[in-house]
Amino acid sequence: MSSASVLNLDFASLGDPQFLEQLDYDTILARRKAKLISLFADAADFINLETEPMAYLLEEASFTEMLMRGRLNDAYMQSLLPYAIGNDLDYIAAFWGVTRIAASGSDPAESDDHLRRRTWLGIVGRSPGGTAERYRFVAMSSSVEVADAICWCDPISPLVHVAVV
Secondary structure, eight states, X not given: OOSSEETTEEGGXXXXXXXXXXXXXXXXXXXXXXXXXXXXXXXXXTTTOTTOHHHHHXXXXXXXXXXXXXXXXXXXXXTSTTTOOHHHHHHHHHHTTOOOOOOBTTBOOOOHHHHHHHHHHHHHTTSOSSSHHHHHHHHHHSOTXXXXXXXXXXXXXXXXXXXXX
């Protein structure tokens, strides 16, 4: 999937999720060195020596922290519909009551992109679509200037009236 759009919703226009961290090994290492020096002032004398065992430990711990942060970024992205793939996408779809169409005969199993689009349709289509609350939501979503809306229909006519405040 291009992760740019699912149906008509343009996820690319939303930007990166705020949770994502920029991974920078040097920044993590510098922070760990500064913390060590703040705890043990004498560490400033030897922490930058190439042969110092404590420097090796800090480098290893910093690299491990960077890998863990990267894994958290990946796991978070897999929890979002536009980026989920494979089994992670199946779980998101199942939450919304959508299951992947299994392969039958010569037809292949449903692709991730197709399942993603169907899941989005399932989410959007969950609304009964004809309730006063739905019409109110649509009216209030049309502009930030809409403070409220009242919806009603005449008992004989199928027309829905919406008064916008």
